[in-house]
Amino acid sequence: MSTDPATVGAGSAWPDGYDRVLLEETDSTMAEARRRAPDLAGPAWILARHQTAGHGRRGRAWQHPPGNFAATLVLPHAGDPAQAALRSFTTALALHDAFVARCGTRGQFALKWPNDVLLNGGKVAGILLESLPGGALSIGIGVNLSQAPTAELVEPGATPPVCLAQECDTLVPPQAFLGTLAPAFARWEDQFTTYGFGPIRTAWLQRAARMGETVTARLPNTELTGRFLGIDDAGHMILQTSAGPRDIAAADVFF
Structure with a gap:
C-alpha cells in the first residue's frame, strides 16, 4: 500500500544513488545537463550559484539574482515520454515538501498546473522538463529564495513572482535548499516508480491551487x-x- 511521504526535514541526509555537481557559474544548468548527461551513470543534481543564460518555458528569460536557486536534475532513465512528463508532478510535490520544511507552514503553499509552486498566491518556483538523447530527462528548477524577478519580465496577466525571504522571513542559501529538496524528490520518485502515478496524482490534487475555480x-x-x-x-x-x-x-x- 502506498503512503504520502512525510515532510522532509531541513537536515535530511543526501539520498543514496544521487550525484551532485556544484558550480560557481554556468550558462544554464539545463545546458550543463545536456553536456554532462551522456557520461552520467545515475541521477545527478547540477546546482549553479550564477547563470548567465537561464531560461524558462518556451525560451523565456529566467532571471537569476544572487542568492536564488537554479538547479537541474538529470534522470538518465526516465521511461517513455508520457512517464517522463509526469515528473513535473513529483518535482512539484518535492518542492512543496522542501518549502514546508524550511518555512514550517503548509497552508501558504499551493501547486499550480502544470509546473509552478505558489507562495501566498505568488509564484515562488518554476519547473522545466527537457528530454535528452537516450531516454534521459532533465528537470530544471528555479526558486526565488532571496529575490523575485522584476516586473518587466512577467507576462501580462501572469501570476506575480514572490520570494521566500520576503514572504516567510527565511533566507535559505541555495546549497542548503538543495540539501532539503534532493531527499524530498527521492522519496516522491520512489513512490512514483513503486506505485505509479495514482498516489502522486492524489497528493498533487490535495495541494492544488484554484481547484473548482x-x-x-x-x-x-x-x-x-x-x-x-x-x-x-x-x-x-x-x-x-x-x-x-x-x-x-x-x-x-x-x-
Whole structure:
C-alpha cells in the first residue's frame, strides 16, 4: 500500500544513488545537463550559484539574482515520454515538501498546473522538463529564495513572482535548499516508480491551487476558460468549459 511521504526535514541526509555537481557559474544548468548527461551513470543534481543564460518555458528569460536557486536534475532513465512528463508532478510535490520544511507552514503553499509552486498566491518556483538523447530527462528548477524577478519580465496577466525571504522571513542559501529538496524528490520518485502515478496524482490534487475555480488556459492558437476540475491519469488538466469538459495536455494557465 502506498503512503504520502512525510515532510522532509531541513537536515535530511543526501539520498543514496544521487550525484551532485556544484558550480560557481554556468550558462544554464539545463545546458550543463545536456553536456554532462551522456557520461552520467545515475541521477545527478547540477546546482549553479550564477547563470548567465537561464531560461524558462518556451525560451523565456529566467532571471537569476544572487542568492536564488537554479538547479537541474538529470534522470538518465526516465521511461517513455508520457512517464517522463509526469515528473513535473513529483518535482512539484518535492518542492512543496522542501518549502514546508524550511518555512514550517503548509497552508501558504499551493501547486499550480502544470509546473509552478505558489507562495501566498505568488509564484515562488518554476519547473522545466527537457528530454535528452537516450531516454534521459532533465528537470530544471528555479526558486526565488532571496529575490523575485522584476516586473518587466512577467507576462501580462501572469501570476506575480514572490520570494521566500520576503514572504516567510527565511533566507535559505541555495546549497542548503538543495540539501532539503534532493531527499524530498527521492522519496516522491520512489513512490512514483513503486506505485505509479495514482498516489502522486492524489497528493498533487490535495495541494492544488484554484481547484473548482474559473481559470483560463492559453493554448498556442486559442484560449479556453472554465472551471478547473483537476487532472487525469496522464496529468492533463480537466477544464469544464461552456462546451463541455476539455482535456488539456499543455497550456499556460491564468487566474
